[in-house]
Each structure stands twice: as structure tokens, then as C-alpha cells.
Amino acid sequence: MENKTRTQARRSDGVLVLVGENTLSPEGQAREIQCAKEVDTPILGIQAYRENRTTIY
Template identity: 50%
Template sequence: MNRIFISFAIEDKSYRDLLVGQARNAKIPFEFIDMSVKEPWDAKWKTNCRTRIKGCDGVIVLVSKSTANAEGALWEIKCAKEEGVPIRGIYCTADNRPVTTPEGLKVLSWTWDNITNFINSL
């Protein structure tokens, strides 16, 4: 079973919940991990988050207009790249696509084919 870290802006928590729920309903064989926090993150959070990312087979970034200002999500993307963990962006919705996306992040539409193809490639 693949372990997938989900990175997202806290404003996009409902999309994370939707992704996890859809995966359960589809009985997709992978486990989702995230490091959601409701308060400012610190050095301990970064250390724990890096450990979790390194322990995952891949990272899915839920990308929206909120991503550009989501310090935690941007740090998670940077961390995954530094650790060599495969990463894929998925747009939260077609009408919520940002003008710019994090540098070097390949972002695809939210379809089960796109999500499962990424996971199966790991």
C-alpha cells in the first residue's frame, strides 16, 4: 500500500476531506498522510513533517488560488523536492485555478485517472 502525503492550503481543507472520502469509497489501496495544523508552525513541526514526507511514496499537492500564500504547503513542496519524493499537483477545481503555480510543480485536473496514474507510477 502506497503512502501519499497530501499538501494543501488550510483554506482547502474541504478538498482534502473530499479526496480522502472519495478514495475510501473507491476502495483505493493507498494511505493518506498530512500535517494539518490550526496554529502557526515551528521548527518542531518542520522536523516532524519532513520525517512524514520522507516516509511517503509520493506527495499530492491540492492546488488552488490559496496555494501561493500557504507557507506550510509551500514548505512541504520544497521539502518533498529536497527529499526526492515524487510530487504531483492536482487542481482543486477548474474555476479555482491560480494564475501561477509553485515553480516546477506539474499540476493536472482532479480526475481519478490522474490521481491513480500518479500513485501507480510510484
Template identity: 45%
Template sequence: MATKKTIFVAFAIEDERQRDFLKGQSLNTNSPFEYVDMSVKEAYDTDWKNKVRTRIKRSDGVIALISSDSLTSSGQKWEIACAKEEGKKVLGIWAYTDDRTNVQGVRTVV
């Protein structure tokens, strides 16, 4: 079996439940990824950004849960930009079946 990948999940706080569902998927023993909660549950400031950047650097890539809330989520936008600055691949996954919001610069799949 291939080595599992560590991913950072970027999401708008309004989509926290969808993030939890993704975490549940990783508990499947056949899952190709390992879910390590790299989220920083602190105020959005310089210290938060430093901690997020460190965690993104330690990840193999970033999954961005995309919804209409992504368009106004300054934290998620910053996480995606940071991942790109660090040379990490970013894959968008639509958070809801009835929401096909596009975020510029993020390839998004079902």
C-alpha cells in the first residue's frame, strides 16, 4: 500500500460540518489519505498566519472545500494563497451538491 498523504483542509467556517464529513471519510481503512487536523482554532492575526503556514508546509497538499461562503472567507482565501506560495498543490472539492461556486485559481471537482 502506498504511503498515505497528509493534507491541509482549507474551508470557510460556515462549512465546518462538511469538513467534519471529510474527516469521517479518512477513517475508512481504504482511504488514500490520512486526516490530521491541522486547523488553527485561534484569532485571525499574524500568529495565526504563522501557525497555518507551518502546517501547510508540513502537508503534502491542500484540499479546499468550496462553497459560496468561500468567496467571502478571508481566512480560507489566505490559506489557499499561502499554499500556492509554498508550492503546494491545491485541489478544490465542492462542499455541497447544489453549490458550484468557482474560486479563481482553484481547480474544483465533485
């Protein structure tokens, strides 16, 4: 699964992340964000909730 995620990130022009309080949980988007970082794909994080200030990098 991780190789597939990394391949998709490599083929993408960028990754859009809706950031919420569970974004970095093991079941969240953390693996996908990490794969995008590993292949130097630009990441744009958008805060999903005003109250939440999760940092994704």
C-alpha cells in the first residue's frame, strides 16, 4: 500500500490536505503526507476547523 501511495504522490503535481484534529493519527493521513514529503511533492494544508491548529510538517 505504501508503494502505491508513494507512486501516486510522485505522479501528482501537489497534495491538498484538509487538516483536522485526527490528521496525523495512525488511521489518518500521516502516511500519505509522509510519502508526499519523501518524493518532494508540494503539500498545501488547509485548516478544516478554525479551532484546530495541527501542524502537518
